[in-house]
Amino acid sequence: MNKQTGGDGTVGKALDVLDKVAEKARPVRFHELLAESSHPKATLYRLLQTLVRQGMLSYSDEQQTYSLGLRLMHLAHAAWQQSSLAPIARPFIDHLAQAVGETVHLAQLDNGQVLYVDKRKAASPIEMFSQAGKIGPGYCTGVGKAIMAFLDEPQLSQVIQKQSFYHYTPNTLTTSERLRSELMSIRSDGVSFDREEHEPGIICIAAPILSLSERPLGALSVTTSTQRKSVEDLERFRPDLLETAAKISAAAEDWQFPG
Incomplete structure (x- = not known):
């Protein structure tokens, strides 16, 4: 994914979090993301919750991990077809x-x-x-x-x-x-x-x-x-x-x- 988040406000911050999860190539825990994040703990948590609600990330209550959401698959397929x-x-x-x-x-x-x-x-x-x-x-x-x-x-x-x-x-x-x-x-x-x-x-x-x-x-x-x-x-x-x-x-x- 492109790293073009500087000066892009909340959207840029959210995309940065998506990038971090994608880079792991596996389900990732909150503390792992926090250790590498430039965002404060509360901001990171808020961004993660927003991404989960929007289907861009999924959260496992059992494993307490975040992974890329299925909505991204729909978007990726649309991008593949259109762009x-x-x-x-x-x-x-x-x-x-x-x-x-x-x-x-x-x-x-x-x-x-x-x-x-x-x-x-x-x-x-x-x-x-x-x-x-x-x-x-x-x-x-x-x-x-x-x-x-x-x-x-x-x-x-x-x-x-x-x-x-x-x-x-x-x-x-x-x-x-x-x-x-x-x-x-x-x-x-x-x-x-x-x-x-x-x-x-x-x-x-x-x-x-x-x-x-x-x-x-x-x-x-x-x-x-x-x-x-x-x-x-x-x-x-x-x-x-x-x-x-x-x-x-x-x-x-x-x-x-x-x-």
Whole structure:
């Protein structure tokens, strides 16, 4: 979730609490939230009660724990349908996954990070970080770099400032200068690669999904492991990948600009 709570009053504070509960990935007790909260005890309790009443959190009397509420599932599904490329792209990425026999990811940029909005697994899937709904770094993923390469300069500068440049693997780009250099090459070449930059053993080729004005709407990748393919082998997926990205781009025009 985006951390944009500063100066947003009660709504911002409530979203901050939701973030804290979500980060735990398990039911959490009040004292755990209080230990990490910047809010006074009474304020935190009031926010939690409001979120429970609104169905955004659920509370277990037996366990005395808070967890994410079912209302969030309804909202997430609505967001998936209204604000993501996933419903439009699904038939195209299904076809691509079958054609290449590898895992296909669909992603969009969210507050400088990569939000995976769909994932279609190959017949023999491999374990990896990315799942639909997960957020990953922009600077060291194929989809992230593919999107960033086609941002205009003001947007790109803002997005680069939000990157952590954490050193995930020996291949991770850890400076804005190195990232910018690669983004220039990606813009010229039309595709990006993840050369084990986020996870050891995981590689991909990715392409941006662009509007008619070449504004990046998202990105598409074909992902595999170094146990099965080399980075050079990924080139064989380029034609199918670019064709699929173009089809999604055409289908997305009505979604972006309804008549």
